Amino acid sequence: MTGDALATSFEALLTGFTVYRDKVPANPSFPYVLVLTNFPTVSERSLARTASARALRSRTTVVGLTGGSVRIIAQKLSNALEGKRPTVAGWNLGAIESIPNEQPIQPDLDVTIPGTAENPLYQPFDWILTGSPTT
Amino acid sequence: MSDGTAELRQFAIAVGRIADGAYEDVDGVITKGAVNVKTEMIADVKASRHFKGMAGSITYEHHNTPGVIRREIGPDKGRRGGALGNIYYFGTSRGGGSGDIEKPLNTEEPRLMGAMQALVDRWAGQL
Numbered sequence: 001m002t003g004d005a006l007a008t009s010f011e012a013l014l015t016g017f018t019v020y021r022d023k024v025p026a027n028p029s030f031p032y033v034l035v036l037t038n039f040p041t042v043s044e045r046s047l048a049r050t051a052s053a054r055a056l057r058s059r060t061t062v063v064g065l066t067g068g069s070v071r072i073i074a075q076k077l078s079n080a081l082e083g084k085r086p087t088v089a090g091w092n093l094g095a096i097e098s099i100p101n102e103q104p105i106q107p108d109l110d111v112t113i114p115g116t117a118e119n120p121l122y123q124p125f126d127w128i129l130t131g132s133p134t135t
Numbered sequence: 136m137s138d139g140t141a142e143l144r145q146f147a148i149a150v151g152r153i154a155d156g157a158y159e160d161v162d163g164v165i166t167k168g169a170v171n172v173k174t175e176m177i178a179d180v181k182a183s184r185h186f187k188g189m190a191g192s193i194t195y196e197h198h199n200t201p202g203v204i205r206r207e208i209g210p211d212k213g214r215r216g217g218a219l220g221n222i223y224y225f226g227t228s229r230g231g232g233s234g235d236i237e238k239p240l241n242t243e244e245p246r247l248m249g250a251m252q253a254l255v256d257r258w259a260g261q262l
Contacts, residue, residue, distance in 0.1 A: 024229045034230055063228040101236075103221060108228035122228040 002090075006056050007037040009086040010096070010129055014060070016080065017073050024063075030113070030120060031064035031073045043130060056129040057099075063122040065113065070105050070121050081127055093131035101126050146262065153258045160254055162204050168247040169195045169206035175239035176208065183233065186223045189216030209236075 011021060018032040037058040044053035060077055064070040078098070085095045107119040173195045181190045192214035198205040210220025226232030 022230075034228070036230060059226070059232065061226060061228060061230070101225065103225050106221070111228055120228050124225045124232070 003040045003054070003056075006040055006054075006086075006088050006091060006093075006129070006131065007058075009088045010037055010056060010058055010127075011035055013080050013084055013086065013096075014077070016076050027114065028063075031062070031069045033073060033077060034061040034063065035059070040129075040131070044132075051133075053130055053132045056131070058127045058129075059124055060127065061122050061124045063108075063120050065118065065120060067105050067121055070123055074123060074125065077125065086129070088131075090134055091131045092134055093129060096127055096129045099126040099128055149262050153261055157258070158204070160258075161251075162199065164247065164250045164254060165204050165206060166197075167250065168243050169208055171246065172208050172239045172243050175242055176236075179234065179238065180223065183223065186216075186219055186234065189219045189223065191215060192217030192220065 011019075014033060014035060018029050020028065020032055020034050022036055024032070024034055035058060037056065040054035040056040042051040042053070043055040044051075046052045060081075062070050062074045062077060064073060081096045082098055083095045085093055087093070101124060103124050105121050105123045107121055109119055111120055112118070113120055173193055176193050177190050180193065181187045189210055192210045192212075193208070194211045194214070195206050195208040198207050210217040210223075212218050212220070222231065223234040224232055224236045
């Protein structure tokens with residue numbers, strides 16, 4: 001029932017596209033999804049002040065060479081996560097939900113795609129998964 | 136012996152009086168909450184070595200419409216440093232995003248709920 005097992009289970013849902021966990025290599029393969037998942041923090045306590053629920057938050061950043069590419073991968077990402085309920089031993093888990101962040105697709109002006117003068121485009125998506133330990 | 140009509144009329148008058156001022160009462164509570172959120176956002180960004188220069192860009196705006204009280208709080212892209220806001224809170228294509236945009240809201244939520252409860256209690260006392 002560790003927090004790491006929960007985060008690992010969440011990230012295991014990300015399949016069907018290139019995923020970089022925690023950081024992006026120097027020469028990434030576009031398009032990709034960068035995922036960084038927090039340790040689940042206490043979101044609810046019992047009257048005895050023990051942790052009765054925890055919230056796992058994750059940020060996924062979809063990066064592509066065009067807006068269309070970002071949207072296609074974003075759709076795959078949403079299909080992979082939205083409403084899904086991972087199974088992890090020691091946890092009663094709710095469904096994964098996206099957290100609206102109002103962020104548009106935008107160019108990363110600090111990064112130039114190798115061999116071009118173009119900037120990649122990206123859009124971040126935030127997610128939350130709430131669960132309670134079974135013991 | 137009263138048939139209750141007079142009491143009902145008095146009750147209706149009292150409810151009407153409360154309703155007349157309710158919008159402004161709630162607006163005041165929400166404005167106070169928005170100021171608190173803005174203050175904490177500024178304090179947080181001032182603590183960042185790389186982003187403290189955008190502290191002056193954090194503002195709040197009234198976006199009230201009939202029946203809806205709304206505040207928009209955050210970096211104003213028209214002000215110095217405001218364009219860094221999305222990088223501070225959401226990162227770039229290579230990660231980052233060290234600012235926690237929800238923390239000030241989470242801090243304010245219990246205070247705001249307490250103020251709203253106090254307001255409702257005050258209204259109830261006027262009936």
